[in-house]
């Protein structure tokens with residue numbers, strides 16, 4: 001598959017309009033959001049949705065998120081309720097995706113045959129304008145090849161999707177750096193199934209009935225039926241074997257130091273560790289308590305590690321508090337749930 005991909009700068013108004021027209025007529029457009037870049041297609045067009053799966057190499061039973069320019073549009077596509085509006089009031093536009101029973105207008109190709117649809121209203125200004133100009137709801141998974149980390153800058157997208165999509169809009173670095181929080185809404189019950197840009201604690205502050213799905217921090221086994229089909233797929237795994245190292249802080253550091261001396265390894269560490277480790281193949285994600293910065297740097301660090309040709313990668317476990325839970329979730333998935341306790 002090779003098509004001519006047009007690269008558009010975020011200040012190019014005419015280019016943005018062309019990309020919006022392309023979306024409306026069945027084209028594929030990569031656009032920035034506050035979480036990660038999305039690979040967009042009209043959510044009303046089953047053929048366009050099929051092209052999204054083909055361009056990413058994504059299994060067709062893993063449903064897409066539908067992006068809207070405003071909350072008022074939601075009731076055209078799904079059965080909304082008070083809980084939905086309450087969450088919208090607090091977190092939309094923004095990095096929260098809400099799953100609700102779908103209406104017929106959304107084709108099965110978008111929801112992989114499920115009777116629910118995932119909706120998100122991004123806060124990123126370019127995403128907002130593009131969707132509004134296109135006048136269609138936009139189905140978009142993260143704009144990476146299946147199996148790669150989600151892209152957080154235009155270079156990542158170009159590396160993965162040049163020649164496979166019609167337009168790529170360069171909107172600079174993504175603010176959050178990892179994907180949206182996904183919740184399923186059933187009456188007043190809100191189940192958090194993927195931790196992301198909105199934290200579990202933030203949801204609990206505004207709503208009484210929030211359940212954290214176990215699969216946000218544990219491995220899915222054969223006996224479990226995940227709420228989200230995405231959970232059962234192997235997530236990004238680095239080329240090198242990756243391990244999460246857990247235990248007492250000093251012991252983790254001496255474990256990492258020793259590995260640096262004896263192995264061709266990469267280290268994902270915190271800013272505070274830097275003076276205690278050698279520079280070779282060491283990437284700092286940010287300060288220990290600064291989960292937001294860790295989230296911003298994580299996927300770029302994964303991609304850099306792949307370029308370094310190391311045999312193994314060792315990383316801290318990350319805190320499960322606040323945005324830490326989303327970082328923890330991506331780390332243990334990338335490590336295939338291999339945790340070394342020291």
Ligand code: TXA
Pocket residue numbers: 033035036037038039062063064065097099111114116117118120140141142143178179180181182227228229230231
């Ligand atoms: O931040 C984000 O969420 C980014 C940007 C582009 O918005 N999108 C993104 O999409 O991460 P994707 O396709 O990579 O992840 C969507 C997740 C998948 O795990 C999928 O299985 C789940 O949401 N999902 C989508 N629709 C669903 C549904 N109706 N029921 C259950 N899970 C659903």
Ligand code: MG
Pocket residue numbers: 141142150
């Ligand atoms: Mg994805």
